[in-house]
Amino acid sequence: MRARGYALTELQAPLEALDFDLAPGSGEALVEVCGCGVCHTDISFIEGVPTRRERPLVLGHEVSGRVVALGEGADPALEGRAVIVPAVLPCGECALCAKGRGEICRRQVFPGSDTHGGFASHLVVPARFLQPVDVPWGKPLARLSVIADAVSTAFQSVERSGLAEGDFAIFVGAGGVGGFGIQIARALGARTLAIDIDPERLAALREHGAEWTLNPTGRSAKEIKREVRALAKESDLPATEWKIFETSGTAPGQELAFALLGFGATLSVVGYHAGEVSVRLSNLMAFDARALGNWGCDPARYPRAIDTVLSGLVALDPFIEFFPMSRVNEVIDRMRRGEQRKRPILLPDFDRS
Template identity: 50%
Template sequence: MSRNIVCYQMVAPGKPLERADRELAAPGAGELLVEVAGCGICHTDLSFLSGQVRTNRPLPLVLGHEVSGTVVEAGSGCDSWVGQAVIVPAVLPCGDCALCKGGRANACRSQKMPGNDIDGGFATHMLVPARSAVRVGGAIEGHELWELAVVADAVTTPYQAAVRAGLRPGDVAVFVGLGGVGGFGVQIASALGATVFGVDVDSEKLRRLASHGLFRGFDARELDARAVKAELVKECKQRGLPALGWKIFETSGTTAGQETAFSLLTHTGTLAIVGFTGEKVTLRLSNLMALDATAFGNWGCDPAHYPAALELLRAGKVTARPFVRRYRLDQVNEAIEAVSSHQISERPVLVP
């Protein structure tokens, strides 16, 4: 049956989101109707809102691609999903193409991203293809379902980057930028057995992560990239950590962060570009050749990795609670203002 829902849609760049009451059609074959428990606000939403990045689907559009919720209705063939707590991945691959079948589903060219290609989670309900939804699989201690919204992007994106970087126990990992994605990246890399360093301009973020996997943080306002590298070299020598092959994760999405991350590369090191900026940087790419280093970009996360990421939360190795802040759905514009003006350092999560 159709359902009346409330959503907040983007109508034009630079304008506040507008509330809309809509009638949502019943889910079709292979589709789920998800009652949203929480939807995180991501840097990408801010890029859409400012007009820096255009949404794939024309406006008006409901933003939000970091969703947890409960399936309240299912189309034909999906009955087993009703009542299930789910994460709605930020990337919904088609499941049929060569990339999907070749282990690169996150890069699927027919993928749908909620809040970009289809209406997203700044709403009471949304429609989701069942093939890409992920079952939470029972309660996760210390977390309510709304808090698990961050799994859909802030947790799984750095998880996939860590997997693709080949992160192993004993590795040295460095995260440049400790916002939502970088902060969870620190927890994940630590959970996977790495010694984790971080660079940020916000001493509060460095302080908070100290009890969540960050071995040592560097304040980029006090130390330039060269000084950070010198400290890292010294620290690794003192502690018997590897001097080479560091895994560097650029999670700030800033030119300064990208320059810092690139300059931290060591021989046989790996650089993962996880954050986004539209700005350009000038780098000596030949450093990759001279250092026999690897650089790659990471887009979202294959839903196939979600269960393993959820297991890290279930095992208590990664926690969302100290890093999220709850807002009511009708406070969406207030929450966007708070995060874009850096008034809060937690991930805002909208709860209908």
């Protein structure tokens, strides 16, 4: 079929409308896009982080939609189903996949980098790990697109941190991933602190997941650490084994998250920042702490991540905003200027004539 989308043609330039042919191959599904979230990774691709497929490339990796056609060998039960398309689609066959490390599968497909993505009317993806949901077409299904990346990545990082009930969880950066992460951590029984420079974001999270909030503006990382220690003391929180999540994807955020390390702490690096930061790596040794990276989410964790949303433990609506897909470049500009607080979800509005 002939699909339409918005493609990265030139770095640092607005996305351009593109018509292209799509047909599901063996094991693949053709998915009609209901909603596609816009992620900072899309901005990174526009700014020069290399995509795996060459340009022009339709971006977008946070998709919900419905299966409209299946290639040979794909599960016929998927026909017509509403689905969430995981941002990372592993092969399911290799040794890493067999170990449950699908998120680092070397044959994984990441829509909007390996293949044309979700800023489009349709996309083709491997069918195997599509996540069916019983949700009606339109905004109810479109809003779930953020599970494909922002929620599931946060979910994976929280689970992998080993977070347990009563742990002290600190999120540095309270945007999309951080905002969902703090709700997930709270739902799992952690005590939660959100750190962000944006007072509006902090106010929204005080209603959803953050027991405490802190705006670090104007203080050094050392001073912030002192404040957090004081908070832990007066609130009877654990003094050790903090679970720290770097979800800002900024240099000051990364420096602060590392500076918060203490005895037995776990630092989960979830946000992406292309630049370098200077840290004293020996703190990991001195505090017997550990640092983990997080890329995507293994499909095996998706049903649990979806449950936290559908059961109401994680609120989406205060943190998302819908836009017609034709306004994609305006949305991207808003994100690049730091003016877009809520996770934008693009709704395809292509002229069908």
